[in-house]
Amino acid sequence: MADVERKSSDFNAWRFAIAPMMDWTDRHCRAFHRTLSRRVRLYTEMVTTGAVIHGPRERLLGFSDPEHPIAVQLGGSDPKDLAEAARIAEGFGYDEINLNVGCPSDRVQDGRFGACLMREPALVGDCVVAMKAAVSVPVTVKCRLGVDDQDIGPALDDMARAVFSVGADALVVHARKAWLQGLSPKENRDIPPLDYARVYELKRAWPEKPIAINGGVRTVSEAKAHLEHVDGAMLGRAAYQDPAILLAVDREIFGEEPPASDPFEAIALYEPYVAARLAEGLRLHNMTRHMLGLFNGRPGARAYRRHLATAGTRPDADLQTLRDAVGLVAREAALDEAA
Incomplete structure (x- = not known):
């Protein structure tokens, strides 16, 4: 200082x-x-x-x-x-x-x-x-x-x-x-x-x-x-x-390394916590509402937010619902790399 x-x-x-x-x-x-x-x-x-x-x-x-x-x-x-x-x-x-x-x-x-x-x-x-x-x-x-x-x-x-x-x-x-x-x-x-x-x-x-x-x-x-x-x-x-x-x-x-290198890895680290809470009877939205801005500025971020705000709020939403939302961003990232 x-x-x-x-x-x-x-x-x-x-x-x-x-x-x-x-x-x-x-x-x-x-x-x-x-x-x-x-x-x-x-x-x-x-x-x-x-x-x-x-x-x-x-x-x-x-x-x-x-x-x-x-x-x-x-x-x-x-x-x-x-x-x-x-x-x-x-x-x-x-x-x-x-x-x-x-x-x-x-x-x-x-x-x-x-x-x-x-x-x-x-x-x-x-x-x-x-x-x-x-x-x-x-x-x-x-x-x-x-x-x-x-x-x-x-x-x-x-x-x-x-x-x-x-x-x-x-x-x-x-x-x-x-x-x-x-x-x-x-x-x-x-x-x-x-x-x-x-x-x-x-x-x-x-x-x-x-x-x-x-x-x-x-x-x-x-x-x-x-x-x-x-x-x-x-x-x-x-x-x-x-x-x-x-x-x-x-x-x-x-001056230390973070637990995740990017948002995709962070979500992978969060998945076990989400799965445990779902098993306790909580709804997916209780967890994913805090993640809506994670991909801000990236291609596919809007589709990710929309999926979590719609499918993610349904009573039967599960871990696959989260993975599907992340997949919308991953797909755009793959297209960028291929371009």
């Missing part, structure tokens, strides 16, 4: 990650992403403390061993409940407990958690204290620059001070404000302007603490540029909508 010293053994855990995304980063998505990169850090969808404590835990928290390294993201603001939820999640084998201080939806505002906690850094610090006392794995926070009319200078500084002073292991900053009134959650992902420089500034103030950046990072090359200034880069929608970019992560970020 260009302008700060760091202990690589402490910081590499957060060097590259895929953001927690509601309705997207479920266990099937994560299993698929793992065929593209061994090293990318995976996050669950946000799960509330109430759901963890009182809900169907296996459905909410279950994951497969190859998903490691994997973090669970919790939503909540009661230190006692967060401690209990963290303890339960650690029991499932998660490598990290992450607290959501960035989601701007009405639901989380009503529950006094998510981005509205940017106004209560002391409470967030209390939550970190409680979770740290309950578990032995790293406890981290994912936040925004601020909310509404907050000044992003003191807002972010106050949050960093509150969590790092009580032992938070890392801070992930979505480099935008969140507007709790007037913008939808979708608009909050695009309309508030990005301010990467503010996150770089925070890193200079905390050289001894891992700080990762999130928001608008679209490619592995952009992630590498951010890594000149911070300790980690987190991709969100780009990693989901164009998952083939993850094939470059292990080589470009970690």
Whole structure:
């Protein structure tokens, strides 16, 4: 890194990650992403403390061993409940407990958690204290620059001070404000302007603490540029909508060979997982909906997506349905080579 010293053994855990995304980063998505990169850090969808404590835990928290390294993201603001939820999640084998201080939806505002906690850094610090006392794995926070009319200078500084002073292991900053009134959650992902420089500034103030950046990072090359200034880069929608970019992560970020050389090999690696889930009674679409963008930009990609969006959603869709979709791309690739 260009302008700060760091202990690589402490910081590499957060060097590259895929953001927690509601309705997207479920266990099937994560299993698929793992065929593209061994090293990318995976996050669950946000799960509330109430759901963890009182809900169907296996459905909410279950994951497969190859998903490691994997973090669970919790939503909540009661230190006692967060401690209990963290303890339960650690029991499932998660490598990290992450607290959501960035989601701007009405639901989380009503529950006094998510981005509205940017106004209560002391409470967030209390939550970190409680979770740290309950578990032995790293406890981290994912936040925004601020909310509404907050000044992003003191807002972010106050949050960093509150969590790092009580032992938070890392801070992930979505480099935008969140507007709790007037913008939808979708608009909050695009309309508030990005301010990467503010996150770089925070890193200079905390050289001894891992700080990762999130928001608008679209490619592995952009992630590498951010890594000149911070300790980690987190991709969100780009990693989901164009998952083939993850094939470059292990080589470009970690200097290692990826598990698959191309999208075709990645699907071959994913097939045993798909077959196992089908045998459990799940529908093919539960797995393949996360793969629609895998061949973006290649001849046959549209036919592949169409096949999975039609035949792949039928109750009797099976592994051959997936293979047929892949065959539409493979056929075009063979024609290109013959031309």
